[in-house]
Amino acid sequence: MTPARTDDAPSGAEDGRVTERPCIATGRRRVFLSLGSNLGDRVAHLARARDALAALPNTELLAASRVYETAPQDVTDQPAFLNQAVCIETGLAPRDLLHACQEVERASHRTRGRRFGPRTLDVDILVFQGVEMDDPELTLPHPRMLRRAFVLAPLAEVWGWACGMPELDVAGLAAALARDQAVRPYDGVEA
Ligand code: ADP
Ligand code: MG
Numbered sequence: 383m384t385p386a387r388t389d390d391a392p393s394g395a396e397d398g399r400v401t402e403r404p405c406i407a408t409g410r411r412r413v414f415l416s417l418g419s420n421l422g423d424r425v426a427h428l429a430r431a432r433d434a435l436a437a438l439p440n441t442e443l444l445a446a447s448r449v450y451e452t453a454p455q456d457v458t459d460q461p462a463f464l465n466q467a468v469c470i471e472t473g474l475a476p477r478d479l480l481h482a483c484q485e486v487e488r489a490s491h492r493t494r495g496r497r498f499g500p501r502t503l504d505v506d507i508l509v510f511q512g513v514e515m516d517d518p519e520l521t522l523p524h525p526r527m528l529r530r531a532f533v534l535a536p537l538a539e540v541w542g543w544a545c546g547m548p549e550l551d552v553a554g555l556a557a558a559l560a561r562d563q564a565v566r567p568y569d570g571v572e573a
Contacts, residue, residue, distance in 0.1 A: 410440065410471040411511035412545045413479065416524070416533050417466045418504040419490075420454065424464040425570070427490045427503045432468060434486040435505075440473030445543050447536035451568040455530070456498035464568055467508070467536035469543040476510050480520050483507065508537065511546040523548065531559035 415435070419427040428449060436443035447467040454460045472479060483505035490503035509523045516525075527533045534556035541552040 408471075408473070410442075410473045411513075412444070412543065412547070413470050413472055413510045414508040414537060414540065414544075414547075415468050415470065415483070416504075416506045416508050416527070416537070417468065418463050418506075418532070419502055420461045420463040421500050421502045422490075425449070428464055428466050430490060431486050431503055431505055432466075434489065435468065435470055435483075438470075438472065438474065438479075438482050442471045443468060444471055445469045445540040447539035449568040450532060450536050450565050452532035452566075453564040454498075455532070455563065457496060460500045463532060465532045465536055465565075467533070467540050469540045476507070476513050476515065476520060476522060479510070480507060506533075508533065509544075509547050528555060529559070531556055531563035531565045535560060535565045 417428050417431050432443060432446055435441065445468065450465045452463045452465055454463060474482065486505055487501075487503050492501055492503050506524055506527075507520070507522060508527050513522050515522050524533075527537075528550075534552055538553040538556045541550075
């Protein structure tokens with residue numbers, strides 16, 4: 383599917399504020415996820431991830447940001463990443479969604495080597511409507527999201543879909559981090 387953009391966002395939410403109007407008519411909850419890839423056909427891995435998320439049971443893909451290219455951060459001797467943020471609405475429970483995301487990673491032949499090392503596909507859950515939790519398997523909101531421009535710059539584009547989320551100035555935080563962290567929209571031409 384063609385990624386939806388923030389211009390499709392619910393009216394009144396363009397500045398990143400959490401919209402007050404009810405947006406859940408089906409018992410589903412809104413969730414933001416971050417996709418990343420720095421091995422193989424990076425664009426294809428992101429596209430497959432979007433399609434796989436959209437095909438999950440009782441789940442709809444509402445919006446996807448542009449794709450960004452970012453220099454690796456924690457482990458710097460590895461290829462550049464492509465990153466994208468998406469918003470879904472799902473009836474899945476948080477842990478079931480995490481396991482589904484891990485299955486999507488495995489379908490892209492993700493292997494787990496060095497922490498923060500290269501990967502064909504990384505699918506992280508950033509914010510899950512109405513859920514705060516902290517255990518070894520799943521922490522929500524994602525514990526490192528506010529430190530990473532490669533998460534926040536794409537997220538800012540789709541944050542207009544937020545519903546029942548923490549009040550966050552995602553665009554402002556992204557702009558501040560982007561002063562020190564190289565992140566730019568990807569033009570589709572491999573370097
Ligand atoms: P990272 O995404 O931090 O680079 P991994 O993708 O290898 O690293 O994930 C490591 C572990 O993080 C996973 O086994 C998963 O159980 C855990 N985890 C905790 N919170 C989250 C979250 N919000 N989204 C995705 N994974 C999470
Ligand atoms: Mg991950």
